Amino acid sequence: xxxxxxxxxxxIVHDLALENYGFGGDHPFNxxxxxxALELCEALGLLEDYPLVSPGPATDExxxxxxxxxxxxxxxxxxxxxxxxxxLLDYGLGTPDxxxxxxxxxxxxxxxxxxxxxxxxxxxxxxxxxxxxxxGLHHALRSxxxxxxxxxxxxxxxxxxxxxxxxxxxVYVDTDAHHGDGVQWMFYSDPDVLTVSMHESGRYxxxxxxxxxxxxxxxxxxxxxxVPLEPFTDDESWISCFEAVVPEVLRAFGPxxxxxxxxxxxxxxxxxxxxxxTTRLYEHVPQRMHDLAHELCSGRWVAxxxxxxxxxxxxxxxxxxxxxxxxxQHLPEKVPEDWLSNWGEKSPVELPPLMRDxxxxxxQGPPSAKIAERNLRTIQEVVEKVLPSIQ
Amino acid sequence: MLxxxxxxxxxxxxxxxxxxxxxxxxxxxxxxxxxxxxLEEGRLIGIVSDRDLRSSTPALGDPARAKALQEILVxxxxxxxxxxxxxxxxxxxxxxTMRERRIGCLPVVEDDELVGxxxxxxxxxxxxxxxxxNEPGSRMEIAVPDRPGSLAGAAGVFGMCGINIVSAAMGPxxxxxxxxxxxxxxxxxxxxxxxxxxxxxxxxxxxYPVLWPPKP
Numbered sequence: 001x002x003x004x005x006x007x008x009x010x011x012i013v014h015d016l017a018l019e020n021y022g023f024g025g026d027h028p029f030n031x032x033x034x035x036x037a038l039e040l041c042e043a044l045g046l047l048e049d050y051p052l053v054s055p056g057p058a059t060d061e062x063x064x065x066x067x068x069x070x071x072x073x074x075x076x077x078x079x080x081x082x083x084x085x086x087x088l089l090d091y092g093l094g095t096p097d098x099x100x101x102x103x104x105x106x107x108x109x110x111x112x113x114x115x116x117x118x119x120x121x122x123x124x125x126x127x128x129x130x131x132x133x134x135x136g137l138h139h140a141l142r143s144x145x146x147x148x149x150x151x152x153x154x155x156x157x158x159x160x161x162x163x164x165x166x167x168x169x170x171v172y173v174d175t176d177a178h179h180g181d182g183v184q185w186m187f188y189s190d191p192d193v194l195t196v197s198m199h200e201s202g203r204y205x206x207x208x209x210x211x212x213x214x215x216x217x218x219x220x221x222x223x224x225x226x227v228p229l230e231p232f233t234d235d236e237s238w239i240s241c242f243e244a245v246v247p248e249v250l251r252a253f254g255p256x257x258x259x260x261x262x263x264x265x266x267x268x269x270x271x272x273x274x275x276x277x278t279t280r281l282y283e284h285v286p287q288r289m290h291d292l293a294h295e296l297c298s299g300r301w302v303a304x305x306x307x308x309x310x311x312x313x314x315x316x317x318x319x320x321x322x323x324x325x326x327x328x329q330h331l332p333e334k335v336p337e338d339w340l341s342n343w344g345e346k347s348p349v350e351l352p353p354l355m356r357d358x359x360x361x362x363x364q365g366p367p368s369a370k371i372a373e374r375n376l377r378t379i380q381e382v383v384e385k386v387l388p389s390i391q
Numbered sequence: 392m393l394x395x396x397x398x399x400x401x402x403x404x405x406x407x408x409x410x411x412x413x414x415x416x417x418x419x420x421x422x423x424x425x426x427x428x429x430l431e432e433g434r435l436i437g438i439v440s441d442r443d444l445r446s447s448t449p450a451l452g453d454p455a456r457a458k459a460l461q462e463i464l465v466x467x468x469x470x471x472x473x474x475x476x477x478x479x480x481x482x483x484x485x486x487x488t489m490r491e492r493r494i495g496c497l498p499v500v501e502d503d504e505l506v507g508x509x510x511x512x513x514x515x516x517x518x519x520x521x522x523x524x525n526e527p528g529s530r531m532e533i534a535v536p537d538r539p540g541s542l543a544g545a546a547g548v549f550g551m552c553g554i555n556i557v558s559a560a561m562g563p564x565x566x567x568x569x570x571x572x573x574x575x576x577x578x579x580x581x582x583x584x585x586x587x588x589x590x591x592x593x594x595x596x597x598x599y600p601v602l603w604p605p606k607p
Contacts, residue, residue, distance in 0.1 A: 092583075095584070096584060097586060178585065206527060208524060208528050209524075272587075
């Protein structure tokens with residue numbers, strides 16, 4: 001009975017329409033990754049008791065809680081090829097990172113709608129946990145597309161929940177390899193929204209922000225927590241940093257809802273970043289979010305996807321592991337044969353036979369003791385400088 | 392761009408020479424500033440820092456302190472030999488003056504009139520602004536030969552890929568990585584892209600080796 005009570009009811013919010021969010025061609029952000037992940041969940045039998053819930057699109061009113069109307073109109077025009085490249089560039093659109101594509105507004109609004117629906121289901125008490133893996137577009141800024149992100153789904157969802165549930169306290173935990181800058185800036189002065197981002201240091205990596213000193217502004221000081229990790233950080237060091245900061249921060253804050261961004265681009269195989277994590281990290285983080293949600297806010301937890309650019313070997317397994325944690329199901333050891341045979345031919349790389357990486361699969365990078373020591377210093381700084389301000 | 396007048400503070404809190412150390416210290420505390428120019432009939436005659444004020448008055452807890460704060464005057468403590476900057480001076484010149492003289496600020500004077508003050512933290516702000524560290528971007532370090540056209544060549548590769556450059560900074564020359572090649576310079580670009588993989592390949596091909604990010 002105890003296990004039953006802890007497991008909570010869970011739901012996946014998804015619809016084929018969410019897979020229209022992608023930039024086409026060789027662009028690294030490929031919605032096929034979402035399909036691969038969900039089909040892997042299905043092949044493992046993890047969707048049997050869980051029908052997918054189809055969300056509606058976010059409205060213009062939803063989007064303008066965090067974006068300017070001018071920007072939303074520009075995205076709408078871009079999707080119908082009604083604007084000049086020069087106008088688009090001012091809004092971060094039409095670049096190699098964020099090329100325009102037909103009906104892009106509709107596709108992006110649908111993703112935002114998915115995360116919004118997931119949050120509303122949890123807040124209404126219909127389920128305890130919800131996952132929308134198309135979400136997690138954390139770089140989108142108020143008036144600018146950035147880093148593959150057009151509309152900021154978490155930003156819109158948090159703003160709407162604040163209107164619908166006055167006084168609500170929300171914690172946003174972002175473990176994507178890139179700093180969750182868009183979400184951080186949207187709530188930088190807000191003490192009711194705590195953002196936590198753990199990411200590869202911005203000294204070199206996009207977007208370049210996310211230093212320990214970015215800890216909020218005015219009344220929001222202490223409510224932006226950043227843990228920049230050294231390039232080549234491995235599971236061991238990453239997990240110990242996570243454990244040293246996240247549970248304590250969340251307990252000090254006392255959230256009513258946890259929203260987690262589960263980008264898996266910190267994996268050693270990811271082509272865009274320089275971290276050295278494996279599936280061990282991507283199993284640990286959601287399990288802990290699950291436990292903390294039950295400990296602190298009656299289980300209320302919404303999980304989104306995020307970055308992840310090794311779409312064949314990493315993303316499907318990482319997000320299946322995520323769903324296993326969200327739905328509290330046992331994770332099988334092997335990648336099922338039918339999924340392998342379905343996708344094996346289409347994959348340009350050999351697909352892994354096991355759900356979990358073995359440590360010996362990956363060669364060691366630079367000496368990890370030195371990196372772990374530097375990360376430890378960062379953690380000390382966070383604990384000394386930022387934690388005391390959280391109430 | 393990058394002139395003293397672009398970074399200086401224009402609203403200046405000043406003192407007259409006959410004010411007390413107590414008044415001056417209270418001003419520093421209230422306005423959260425560390426340097427106060429001293430004016431006599433509108434003319435700059437000195438500058439006083441919170442450190443000068445502290446070191447010339449008895450320490451907190453010393454019974455003599457209260458009296459001293461009332462008796463010691465700004466003119467007794469101020470530095471009279473003031474180095475000033477001009478509003479049109481390049482900021483690096485002001486930075487260098489502060490560094491060489493080991494001082495934290497320069498008053499800015501034009502036509503005998505005090506028009507602003509520039510401090511080390513203003514210089515830091517200018518640096519952050521210059522390298523575009525407040526805009527999203529990836530940082531790339533590239534070695535280019537110390538030859539005409541190298542910077543344009545490397546920058547052109549970003550243009551060809553449709554990637555906007557947020558900032559660029561080129562350093563002094565150094566020994567080449569391969570003996571026999573010309574000396575080289577390191578250029579640091581901040582570019583508005585999350586995905587540097589493709590452009591790294593083109594830069595390498597074009598003879599501008601990328602030192603960071605590392606190749607996959």
